[in-house]
Amino acid sequence: MMRSALVTGGSRGIGRAICKKLAFELGYHVLINYQGNEAAAQETLTMIEEGGGTGEILKFDVGDSGAVHDVLASWSAAHPDAVVEVIVNNAGIARDGLFMWMTPEDWSTVLHTSLQGFYNVTNFFIQKLLRKRYGRIINMVSVSGVKGTAGQVNYSAAKAGVIGATKALAQEVAKRNITVNAVAPGFIRTEMTKEMDEKELAKMIPVNRFGEAEEVADLVCFLASKKASYITGEVININGGIYS
Structure with a gap:
């Protein structure tokens, strides 16, 4: 039996760090999902293989229900001895801007990726x-989904929706030894935050720095382990104390 873990948006940043932790610390065969950057996904896979782990790349847009079903069904048929034990719904997209000027596309794209993406992958x-x-x-999820962030009404709504889904689904499946939790990062040093004024923003954070992707991955790895079997329906903030 090939114990596997799927990480959506696993090619870069927090997703890449999670893929590596699941492979190295929990021994999972990691399915690295990506949508556009094949080179980054391949780089993540190479890192895993060079470290002694195993994995493979799956390309699909999490918001496209047909694509999700086709790719995952094809993979499942090709690996009858495999079982996906861990699902990390990490794929997300930001289209920031004040709500008064937000286009229908910027609204729907962000919700479709995070919220519909959660449904498409998890439901499969x-x-x-x-x-x-x-x-x-x-x-x-995100600190934005927990407290709301100005300029991110769409992103905050999408992540808040996933938080609600997390709490509800956790109650439905707990008796079958399935846990469902959410991780809400604050400012994490990744490509998404590299244009931010880190020195200035760090003044708002009690620990006085941005977090590292590996720190988020450590939390995810713990939640994916058997050690976290009595934790479910929770939203765990990892934000240096900026909001709790």
């Missing part, structure tokens, strides 16, 4: 997890 596997009576579903 949920019956399999229930039959196996084991699973870990970890949804990457």
Whole structure:
């Protein structure tokens, strides 16, 4: 049996760090999902293989239900001995701007990727997890989804929606030894934040610095492990104390 973990948006940043942790620390065969940057996804896979782990790349847009089903069904048929135990819904997109000027496309694209993406990927596997009576579903949200952030009404709404889904689904599947949790990062040093004024923003953060992707991945790895079997329906903030 090939124990596997799927990480959506796993090619860069927090997603890449999560892929590596799941491979190296929990021994999972990691399915690295990406949509556009094949080179980055391949680089993540190379890092895993050079470190002694195993994985493969799956290309699909999480917001496209047909693409998600086709790729995952094809992979499942090709690997009848594999079982996906861990799902990390990490893929997301930001289209920031004041709500008064927000276009319908910027609204729907962000919600479709985070919220519809959560449904498309998780729903494909949920019956399999229930039959196996084991699973870990970890949804990457944001401090914006917990408290709301000006200029990110769409992103805040999308992540808040995933938080609500996390809490509800956790109650539905807990009896089958499946946990569902959300991780809400604050300012994390990645490509998405490299244009920000880190020195100035750090003054707002009690620990006085941005977080590292590896720190977020450590938390996700713990939630994906058997050590976290009594934690479910939770939203865990990892933000240096900026909001709790």
